[in-house]
Amino acid sequence: MSTITKRRAKKAVILLLGVSSIATMGLLVAQEQVKDNNVTDDINDLDKPSTNSIDEEVILQIDMKANVVNNQTNIQDDVEKSTLPPDSTIAKSNASIVVPNLEQYEKVTVIATGYTAGKESTGKDPSHPEYGITYSGVYVRRDIYSTIAADLDVFPLGTVLYIPGYGYGVVADIGSAIKGNKIDLYFETVDDVYKLWGKRKVDVYVIKYGNGILTENILEQYNRVAMVSSSM
Known part of the structure; x- marks a missing residue:
């Protein structure tokens, strides 16, 4: 190669x-x-x-x-x-109170009396710094939802009752004589207490049990919603 x-x-x-x-x-x-x-x-x-x-x-x-x-x-x-159980209504001043269907609520028989914010009921006159102030801290009120007194062991603060002949009562106060199944309904004058209520044995209906708290805002809301509902 x-x-x-x-x-x-x-x-x-x-x-x-x-x-x-x-x-x-x-x-x-x-x-x-x-x-x-x-x-x-x-x-x-x-x-x-x-x-x-x-x-x-x-x-x-x-x-x-x-x-x-x-x-x-x-x-x-x-x-x-x-707050607003549905059914018929009854007149109350310029608004109307919604009457609930009573069959759906717990019924409790009580002795109901009336009281005012005055000296005859509370020992306070208008010059007293705590005049008109309930145990809960809210002012007494006669409205669609009014303030009432009760035994807090039976009806805690904030409990809403429907009281035939009176309307809705929200437990806001207590009283030395209000024990057991007794309630005291707020009226603006002594005359109203005697003329419109007196003392009665009545079946009341528990719309809602309270939680021990009641404020002006809660009470105002109850009445505001009731006013709106009644105008519809």
């Missing part, structure tokens, strides 16, 4: 080896890329919650929101039922 031929054969072998090396390196790189892609996919799969998890989470959130809405609706229904 001539020297030229040997040189050409050597170059061909080198070229062939180079091509093989490049191909091998390319294959290795491709394999590494595949491995990297598989690892990335595995990591992504770990980060992603399953479709079932997402669905369960969404359903749980929807259920929670529905429960909140239902609770708010139930609370609103309770307020409306406790």
